[in-house]
Structures are given as C-alpha cells and as structure tokens.
Amino acid sequence: MPNFKVKNIQDLILPCKKEEVEFAWLAENNNVILVYTKLEEENFFLQIKKEKNSFIIKADKHTKPSKIAYLQKALQVFKDSFCKNEDVISESFAFKQNAFIKETPLIAQNFEQLITKIKGRIYIEIGFGSGRHLLYQAKNNPGILVVGVEIYNPAITQVAKLAKAQNLDNILLIQSDARLLLSVLESNSVEKIFLHFPVPWDKKPHRRVITRDFCEECARVLGKNGRFELRTDSYEYFDFTLKQFLYFNTPKFSLRKNEDLEISSKYEDRWKRQNKDIFDLWVWNLDKTSNDIVLDDFDLSDIVFDQNDLILLEKNFKNLTLKEDNFFLHFENLYKAKQGLLLKVAFGAFNKPEHCYFYIDKKINFIFQKPFKIKENLKAIEKLKKVLKFHFDITLFS
Ligand SMILES: C[S@@+](CC[C@H](N)C(=O)[O-])C[C@H]1O[C@@H](n2cnc3c(N)ncnc32)[C@H](O)[C@@H]1O
Structure with missing residues (x-):
C-alpha cells in the first residue's frame, strides 16, 4: 500500500485544500491521527501512525479510495503541504497493478x-x-x-x-x-x-x-x-x-x-x-413464510449526547467485543476530534463483518457509507446504541 515515512510533520491547520485535495478535519488518539480527505467524489481517511521518532502516512485500511491514483495524489499533496523534503525518511508510492479487477x-x-x-x-x-x-x-x-x-x-x-x-x-x-x-x-x-x-x-x-x-x-x-x-x-x-x-x-x-x-x-x-x-x-412452489418482511433502516436519531456523555464515553471506552447468536459487535478505537468523538467499530454477521466510523457530537452519525441493511447489521447497531447510552457499562443492560 502506498505510504511514506517522515521525521516530522508540521502543524496540521485544517481545513486545507490544494490541487483538488481537501484535508477537512482530523481526529486522533495516542497512536494515530486520521485526516478526513476529499478528492473528487471520494472521501477517505489518511492515517498518520505515530512511531518513536517518525510518522508513517498511508491510507486507512477500511476507507481507502477505490482508485489507487487518488491515494497517491493525496499522499503527494499531504507531503508537499505538511512535510519538509529533508525530513522524508522513505517513500513508496508504487502503482499497484490490479486494474483488471477494478x-x-x-x-x-x-x-x-x-x-x-x-x-x-x-x-x-x-x-x-x-x-x-x-x-x-x-x-x-x-x-x-x-x-x-x-x-x-x-x-x-x-x-x-x-x-x-x-x-x-x-x-x-x-x-x-x-x-x-x-x-x-x-x-x-x-x-x-x-x-x-x-x-x-x-x-x-x-x-x-x-x-x-x-x-x-x-x-x-x-x-x-x-x-x-x-x-x-x-x-x-x-x-x-x-x-x-x-x-x-x-x-x-x-x-x-x-x-x-x-x-x-x-x-x-x-x-x-x-x-x-x-x-x-x-x-x-415455495410458500413465502417471510416474504414481505421489510427491514427497518438504521435509526440513529433516537440517541442524543451532551458534554457529560462525551466525557464519560472517552473515559470509559473499552476495546470491547460482544457476541450474540448470529452477530457480533467490536469497539475497535476511539479518537478525539475538535468538536466530538470518532468511533471505529466492526460488527455484523460473523462471515461478513463491516467496519464503520461514527462521528459523535450531540448526535451520532455514520461517516462514509452506511452498512448494508441486513438483519445482523441492524441488530448490531441497536446493540451499539445501548452500549453508548450506558457509556460502555454493559452490566446495566445485558
Ligand atoms: C466443490 S466446488 C464446486 C464448483 C462448481 N460449482 C462446480 O460444479 O465445479 C464448491 C465451490 O463453492 C465455493 N463456495 C464454498 N462455500 C461457499 C459459500 N458459502 N459462498 C460462496 N461460494 C462458496 C467454493 O469456493 C468452490 O468454488
């Protein structure tokens, strides 16, 4: 995967737009900074991994753009905007040739x-x-x-x-x-x-x-x-x-x-x-036992957060995995953004996990695409709302 490594990164003053690439906002935790990046119709996170004396910049695995050229361009513009040439330790922007499949x-x-x-x-x-x-x-x-x-x-x-x-x-x-x-x-x-x-x-x-x-x-x-x-x-x-x-x-x-x-x-x-x-x-000639079951949409509107909730969510966040008969829910990471929190979660059917990011301020919303509307995902999102409502204290509702 295209990436580069630098000793230093200058202050990330966002939003910043150059050559059609917009770095809109960021969220971070102790190890990683995620930069929300827009280029034409694609939105994705650039991931800056903090190492001891350096930073590695690449695409976030679960949001990477469908066209590798977009990623290469975003990396190039990021490097030109926020890094000095003499600080670059290594660079690997090689083109990945899987054009036929794409x-x-x-x-x-x-x-x-x-x-x-x-x-x-x-x-x-x-x-x-x-x-x-x-x-x-x-x-x-x-x-x-x-x-x-x-x-x-x-x-x-x-x-x-x-x-x-x-x-x-x-x-x-x-x-x-x-x-x-x-x-x-x-x-x-x-x-x-x-x-x-x-x-x-x-x-x-x-x-x-x-x-x-x-x-x-x-x-x-x-x-x-x-x-x-x-x-x-x-x-x-x-x-x-x-x-x-x-x-x-x-x-x-x-x-x-x-x-x-x-x-x-x-x-x-x-x-x-x-x-x-x-x-x-x-x-x-199969009779349709469950023919007209219409699956609800993901409803995130019935849960709201105040400042105290955000503090408790950040304080109590756990790398938590919950397993039920036919779905699971795994809280992977929590990042702090300027106005709220960014939550990364894996969930859904065991053989088709989804990875989603949610932005939490007064409300909670999907960033990027919503997951597919299958019953395992719907159930997992209902569970997610409960976990957040009780600030990761699952003893209060299980
Ligand atoms: C024994 S091969 C038969 C292939 C082909 N139908 C034929 O008659 O030559 C079984 C195929 O099913 C695929 N397969 C197994 N489980 C599957 C699943 N749950 N969903 C989709 N494909 C599956 C395997 O990868 C494999 O190609």
Whole structure:
C-alpha cells in the first residue's frame, strides 16, 4: 500500500485544500491521527501512525479510495503541504497493478454496486468455481443476467476473463459468502438459483450453504415459478436439502439420479470418472413464510449526547467485543476530534463483518457509507446504541 515515512510533520491547520485535495478535519488518539480527505467524489481517511521518532502516512485500511491514483495524489499533496523534503525518511508510492479487477464491469466490488447493476431477469449461481455452468447459462440465455457468487477470489477473476474472451456481458460476479447474498436481493426477483456440487461439509453441517434460513431466503427472492436447483454427488447433502425444503407447506420437487446435462463441471467429470452417483433436486412452489418482511433502516436519531456523555464515553471506552447468536459487535478505537468523538467499530454477521466510523457530537452519525441493511447489521447497531447510552457499562443492560 502506498505510504511514506517522515521525521516530522508540521502543524496540521485544517481545513486545507490544494490541487483538488481537501484535508477537512482530523481526529486522533495516542497512536494515530486520521485526516478526513476529499478528492473528487471520494472521501477517505489518511492515517498518520505515530512511531518513536517518525510518522508513517498511508491510507486507512477500511476507507481507502477505490482508485489507487487518488491515494497517491493525496499522499503527494499531504507531503508537499505538511512535510519538509529533508525530513522524508522513505517513500513508496508504487502503482499497484490490479486494474483488471477494478475495471471490468463484470465484477461488482460490493453489494451496493451489485444491486445497482441488477436489472431485469436474473439467475443466481452459488459457488461457480471454474464457471463452466455459469458461462453456459449466460451464453444460452442472452436475455438473462447470470449473477455468480463465489467465496474464492481467484475463481472470480478467472471466470470474468473467460466471459470477456467469449464476449459475454450478461454476467455479474461478486466475491461473497452466498449465505449473505440472498438477504440483499429484492423479493420475487430471481428466476433460478443454482447450487452445483457444494462442499458437503459432512462433519461440519453448520458450514453448509443450505440452512433453514437460506431456504426461507430462497422462497423470498424466487419469483412465482422460480426454482432452486441442487446438483451434487453427496447423497447426504441431497437428503439434507430435501428435508430443509420439506419444511414448506406445498413445495414441488423434481428428483433425478445420474442425468447427464449438456455441460459438465470439473468436479462432475471427476466424480463420473470415479463412477459416483449424481443427484439433482429441483424445488419450486415455495410458500413465502417471510416474504414481505421489510427491514427497518438504521435509526440513529433516537440517541442524543451532551458534554457529560462525551466525557464519560472517552473515559470509559473499552476495546470491547460482544457476541450474540448470529452477530457480533467490536469497539475497535476511539479518537478525539475538535468538536466530538470518532468511533471505529466492526460488527455484523460473523462471515461478513463491516467496519464503520461514527462521528459523535450531540448526535451520532455514520461517516462514509452506511452498512448494508441486513438483519445482523441492524441488530448490531441497536446493540451499539445501548452500549453508548450506558457509556460502555454493559452490566446495566445485558
Ligand atoms: C466443490 S466446488 C464446486 C464448483 C462448481 N460449482 C462446480 O460444479 O465445479 C464448491 C465451490 O463453492 C465455493 N463456495 C464454498 N462455500 C461457499 C459459500 N458459502 N459462498 C460462496 N461460494 C462458496 C467454493 O469456493 C468452490 O468454488
């Protein structure tokens, strides 16, 4: 990551704007100064780490700009504005070449981008691996957007390259745990969900993609004739999935064994060579148990702070982690700003943590983007409000 190291930094008199880079305000604790930096449409923190006889300046990991060139420019302007040349100990502004991942429209960098790009008819493929089936579906269904979710990043880059080489533009890939993806999709918006050769996790079934929650989410996002399709070499997984879907009132199933498809994945080829059976389970007509649950927005308006609260928050701040059944909340850092406090928190689902900054003066507000509106994040924010209300004394409300 681009950075430089200096012996001294001159007084940071903010706000300060030069060459389109604005350093607006700062917040600090014993080890770190965060400088709120604006450049075109991007806002991020430059992080100044205090060392014994020097300072290291780089981007804050969780707010860094999407374009590395912005960071390089901000570092350059910061150096020119607040550091003397003779104080510079080392400098590393090397350009990081990951342009393909950043530029291709076939990959969504986060859920927000994914949602804005989703339009019209969609199929979802979970854990697409080498992508043979996903590419096949995209090629044969030009009117449908095939959304692929994969936990393994190299598979995403590889499949995006293959799609580009085949001139397929009806593909959208995202790196995520599939169990979280469905919760951000609109109800009744999906025609098919494919889950082909998932890892069976026979000894750790809680790690399976299929859970009761997941099946309910399938019911919510699948449209009227929408269908879930499992293809697996594991009889246990097939049986387990069937049982999860039997929980619905009037599901319809189609069960098949050893049926050849036009396209065969790498895994399928391997199992066939070993003469293993292959099972297909299609499910549709799922009643929508939780169809119209509308998730509330994050509401921070019902909590207010006076000067005494700020003093107590600063005094009592703890590097605290709270864990509940399906979410966690970790208070990472507290920084002092001119008029208030800056709080850094990690929270949400265990497999998809969010990192957010909050500014606290008379009220509390998100700086940068709000986290995604999934139930784990909503619950974590409600808990956060309680912790702040009781100035980190969790014995008062747990
Ligand atoms: C056994 S491979 C099968 C790949 C491909 N579907 C095929 O048939 O060749 C399982 C794939 O699922 C991915 N995966 C595992 N758990 C996942 C999860 N929770 N969310 C998204 N992808 C997952 C793995 O990275 C891997 O690529």
